[in-house]
Amino acid sequence: MAIEVEEVKRIAKLAHIKLNEDEITKFAKQTQQILEFFDELKTQSDSLDKNWRPDILGKSTLEREDIVIPPTPVEKTISLAPEKSGSAFQVPKIIE
Amino acid sequence: MSRPQGGMNTTNLSSNEQPRQSQFKAVIGLEVHCQLNTETKLFCGCPTQFGELPNHNTCPICLGLPGVLPVLNTKAVDFGIRLALAVGARLQPTSVFARKQYFYPDLPKGYQITQYDLPYAVGGGISLSDGKFIALTRIHFEEDAGKNIHGDRVSYVDLNRAGIPLLEIVTEPCIHTPEHAGEYLKRLRSIVRHLEISDGNLDEGSFRCDVNISVQGIHDKELGTRCEIKNLNSFKNIERAIQYEILRQIDLIEDGKKIVQETLLYDPALGRTQAMRSKEEAKDYRYFPDPDLKPLIISPERIERVKTNLAELPEAMANRFSESYQITLLDADQLTHEKELALFFEEVVAKVKKEISPKIVANWILSEYLREHNEKKWDFKKPVITAQNMADLLNLMAEGVISGKIAKMVFNEMVDTQADPSVIVKKKGLVQITDTSIIREAIATILANNSGQVGEYLSGKEKLFGFFVGEIMKVSKGKYNPALVNQILKELLNDQEKTLQAQK
Amino acid sequence: METSLSSSLKAWQIAEKCKRDHNQIDPMINFFIDRNVRYKDVLNTHLYFDVQDIYQQVEKLKSQAYEHLPLAFVPVLIKDNICTENIPTTCASKILEDYRPPYSATVIERLKQAGAIIFGKLNCDEFAMGSSNENSAYGPVLNPWDKEYVPGGSSGGSAAAVSAGLCPIALGSDTGGSIRQPASYCGILGYKPSYGLVSRFGLIAFASSLDQIGPMTTDALDAALLSDVIMGHDPKDSTSLKSGSPSWFQTLKELKESEINLKGTTIGVVSEFFAAGIDSEVNACLQENIKKLSELGATIKNVSLKSLKNSISTYYVIATAEASANLARYDGIRFGFRADSHEGKKSLKEMYANTRTQGFGDEVKRRIFLGTYVLSSGYKDAYYTKATRMRQVIKDDFLAAFSAVDFLVGPTAPTTAFKLGEKNKDPVSMYLNDIYTIAVNLAGLPALSLPCGINSLGLPIGMQFIGKPGDDFQILKGAYVYEQATGWHEHHKPKL
Structure with missing residues (x-):
């Protein structure tokens, strides 16, 4: 199953990764190879019930009490930031 | 084609608009994001209190630092159950948390933990005063995002709000007027405040409403193209925005133009909706069940427990x-x-x-x-x-x-x-005076000082009774017992009349 | 005394010595410091090593009561995808260069509480994605047995460090074989616990439903000891099982002579594991060792896992899908590397794209791309949804097999270690390496690799035990029995 260049570009954009011309070709080819594995998976699993949700078996998710745990001291948090202004993270202007 | 001018009360239709509107039907669905007032966030123990300096209420978990994991707040679940019970929604025994993926600075993990194909409650609804029932599609849990603050050439990110528990409450597209929309929202807000699960403050952002609205011909079977209006921060603005948008869409349809599916903001100063600046691409959120959490299983025992303690609605x-x-x-x-x-x-x-x-x-x-x-x-x-x-x-x-x-x-x-x-x-010496002799004396004085009006009254101008009462009130500074004033005034006027009769 | 210090010392022996005689502490620590200094650059095992930090930890521990601590003064090296507070944790990536977490993983807290000395951070494949440790942004790790060969991956640094005697125990992580395969290539024991037995809080996520932290050691006793320390429910991890901490070390140590065998145990040989693709020497070695297991009292049965052939595709769909979401947080905003800093002219979108493009290596980008693809609308049902169902089929297949046997045996990898540069041109053939290990993660089973042979090139061969869910002790005991009977692990060390 061949993967269109436009598709590769769309996916790369969703993932916010830049690909040059070479990489687009390479990724398209490699993805195609791997997906040929997957295509076998598609036909194998065609016999499986389409409504089967194996992910909802088991016990209920863990819960915790609604009790405050002291937050991280802000100096520690903001010291990790590549760019900051006061205690806020700073980013290039967001255009709505 | 007149369009309502900005600043005017757009909920009152001019006589021009009424016949037009009767040719069309507005189809409105409302999505409310209601912040829960738990002590801590949905998946970590950070405090939820409002108004702290940026990033003072954060920890590695809500900051989305590498290696962290979410654990569900039990009280948030109970609050969700309260709301479902209050609106008659069906609690699903199993619901699943999903990752909704997109990139935005106020979304630290690059995905929001929400519920997608298996929400915790479906159905239910709220009745309005005229009997209309607003049906709900679903209610689900999700975490709030942080806040972006815009500067001139840069923006700032504050993640205090990131991770606060939200309930997303979605109505069926069964609302057709701005008034019904407004009343539904007020009643929903009243319910969440009665249940003590939320402050329900539109202006503080703990109760946010997005409107989905389309217009179709009254006889059309197909829905029109839908637009979404966001960032509405008061009940009045919500009704106004809806009213404006209905007419905007009608105008376009009548002009033979196509309605573009877009996200709009409402400008209260101009009284109109306008499209957001950026061109919308079709969103691909790539939802899938969050592997860091297990499904939420709500037992009948838990529901009973919440029901027993449920506040009066x-x-x-x-x-x-x-x-x-x-x-x-x-x-x-x-x-x-x-x-x-x-x-x-x-x-x-x-x-x-x-x-x-x-x-x-x-x-x-x-x-x-x-x-x-x-x-x-x-x-x-x-x-x-x-x-x-x-x-x-x-x-x-x-x-x-x-x-x-x-x-x-x-x-x-x-x-x-x-x-x-x-x-x-x-x-202030405001004790009421009930001493009839004092009152009698005062009234007599007033009647004596206004003999002309007395004469007019006696010859038929009955309205002057009020004038006399007014004068008496002025003099007494309102302290005379009104019933006694009435009674004695009548008496004295009758006496005057008798005197007059006698004189004839 | 130099003769009492040896890189062959087990963790439990080190703890015993130091607790018994406090004069042993400094020489012991210095011995291991010297060894690390001598070999870490040659093998490129380390991403962080600070002698002062080590001394500080030692001094602090000395001032406390440590007599009851099971790992007192034991040097432990940590794979660099496990968060250590204030100590660089890079996941061998440029995007986390100099990143110092403000918190430590739960396993690190527990190690420290047990008296362990965190000796440094180890190189690995970037974000644990790889099978050769050639995907590190900081250079490949070399196999101590032959420096022209890879140590395996992604926990290549951990395997090489333990193999070279730089520390008695190390932590690795395993998503599709990343503990077991490098253990096999480097001739040590690598154990991946049942999913949920070890907290993932602080493990930098690759694929959340597959990742597990596990011990990499020279023998089963040390693996048991380390398990006792790091296992047990963690309320910070919703996928953590409710069980308490085990006491496997004691149980193994107390086994009587007459109990150290495999009598009464039924071991399944998976026929699909010996199908085409397996190297002939590896095959021969495994056949011999299966015989050995039989001699030790086990009943050997043949089993077939028909759905195994779907495990690679199922794994790569699920793992890359989860990874693409887990790695979305690397955006240059709150921590880590940011492209275009101080430039100010680039837009937000440019900043995201440049940061991630420059910060991530090729394999990571490839997997993010694939994961994004299989989840995107139009493909999700065809790939991701089907893969989750196939995963359950594979799990059910294993459970059916376990109704007849106590655990399974097979090779850990189809070959021994390969040469640097040999396979990294073709990602697909690299993926095929994982064929014996991947299904285990899909099913959440416990599994370990133990050294059982050397091939004609002098490279180690590993044998894999796969246990029933939650029945980890069974395979640890199996490994212990094998070790006691053969002494293989004692007599085969790399010549450095």
Whole structure:
């Protein structure tokens, strides 16, 4: 199953990764190879019930009490930031 | 094709618009994001309190640092169950948390933990005063995002809000008028406040509403193209925005133009909706079940437990008030809109003398008290006028110490000084005068000073009775017992008439 | 005394010595410091090593009561995808260069509480994605047995460090074989616990439903000891099982002579594991060892896992899908590397794209791309949804097999270690390496690799035990029995 260049570009954009011309070709080819594995998976699993949700078996998710745990001291948090202004993270202007 | 001008009250249709609107049907769906007022965030123990400096309420988990994992807040789940029970939604035994993926600076993990194909509650709804039932599609849990603050050439990110628990409440697209939309939202807000699961503040952002709206010909079977209006921060603006958008879409359809599916913002100053600047690409959120969490299984025992402790809902409370206090359903509805007002009312009723009916209490609270409360934005937690004060004032009226008119004066003084009503009455010498001889003398003087009007009255101008009452009130500064004034004034005027007759 | 210090010392022996005689502490620590200094650059095992930090930890521990601590003064090296507070944790990526977490993983807290000395951070494949440790942004790790060969991956640094005697125990992580395969290539024991037995809080996520932290050691006793320390429910991890901490070390140590065998145990040989693709020497070695297991008292049965052939595709769909979401947080805003800093002219979108493009290596980008693809609308049902169902089929297949046997045996990898540069041109053939290990993660089973042979090139061969869910002790005991009977692990060390 061949993967269109436009598709590769769309996916790369969703993932916010830049690909040059070479990489687009390479990724398209490699993805195609791997997906040929997957295509076998598609036909194998065609016999499986389409409504089967194996992910909802088991016990209920863990819960915790609604009790405050002291937050991280802000100096520690903001010291990790590549760019900051006061205690806020700073980013290039967001255009709505 | 006239379009409503900005600034005007757009909910009143001009006579031009009414026939046009009858050719079309607006189809409206509402999505409310309601912040839960738990102590901590949905998946970590950070405090949820509002107003801290940027990033002071964060930890590695809500910051989305590498290696962290979410753990669900049990109280948030209980709050969600409360709402589902209150609106008659069906609680799903199993629901699943999903990752909704997109990149935005206020979304630290690059995905939001929400619920997608298996929400925790479906169905239910809210009845409006005219009987219309607004059906809900679903309710689900999700975490709030942080806040982006825009500067000139850069933006700033504050993640204090990131991770706060939200309930997303979605209606069926079954609303057709801005008024119904407004009433639904007010009732929903009232419910979440009664349940004590949320502050429901539109302006503080703990109750946010997005509107989905399309217009179609009255006989069309197909839905029109839908637009979404976001960032509406008051009930008034919501109704106005809807009204504007309905007409905007009608205009386009009548002009033969296509409606573009887009996200709009409402500008209250200009009174119109406008498209957001950036071109929308079709969103691909790539939802899948969050592997860091297990499914949420809500047991019947848990539901029972929450049900047993469920607060009385506005509708039930209104019915109860109407019945036990013998007040109109309309009044009861107004009193029970805010739980704290309802409790205040009940406290006052408990403290007044038997002679004061709950109806009188209701009247006072819904007029004088509520007016001041809304204007001055009173907080029930720090009362300016306590239930005891209110009751004392009404009791003074019942005892005949002051008249109704004086009571209003005293009330205003109470608002300004927060003093007790009896103290005010004493200090300002406002005790009602019931001494008939004093009243008789005063009235006689006034009649003597206004003999011309007396003459006119006696020859048929009955309206002058009010004039005399007014003059008496002026002189007495309202302290004379009104019933006695009436009675004695009538007597004296009758005497005058008899005298006149006799003279003939 | 130099003769009492040896890189062959087990963790439990080190703890015993130091607790018994406090004069042993400094020489012991210095011995291991010297060894690390001597070999870490040659093998490129380390991404962080600070002698002062080590001394500080030692001094602090000395001032406390440590007599009851099971790992007192034991040097432990940590794979660099496990968060250590204030110590650089890079996941061998440029995007986390100099990143110092403000918190430590739960396993690190527990190690420290047990008296362990965190000796440094180890190189690995970037974000644990790889099978050769050639995907590190900081250079490949070399196999101590032959420096022209890869140590395996992604926990290549951990395997090489333990193999070279730089520390008695190390932590690795395993998503599709990343503990077991490098253990096999480097001739040590690598154990991946049942999913949920070890907290993932602080493990920098690759694929959340597959990742597990596990011990990499020279023998089963040390693996048991380390398990006792790091296992047990963690309320910070919703996928953490409710069980308490085990006491496997004691149980193994207390086994009587007469109990150290495999009598009464039925071991399944998976026929699909010996199908085409397996190297002939590896095959021969495994056949011999299966015989050995039989001699030790086990009943050997043949089993077939028909759905195994779907495990690679199922794994790569699920793992890359989860990874693409887990790695979305690397955006240059709150921590880590940001492209275009101080430039100010680039837009937000440019900043995101440049940061991630420059910060991530090729394999990571490839997997993010694939994961994004299989989840995107139009493909999700065809790939991701089907893969989750196939995963359950594979799990059910294993459970059916376990109704007849106590655990399974097979090779850990189809070959021994390969040469640097040999396979990294073709990602697909690299993926095929994982064929024996991947299904285990899909099913959440416990599994370990133990050294059982050397091939004609002098490279180690590993044998894999796969246990029933939650029945980890069974395979640890199996490994212990094998070790006691053969002494293989004692007599085969790399010549450095």
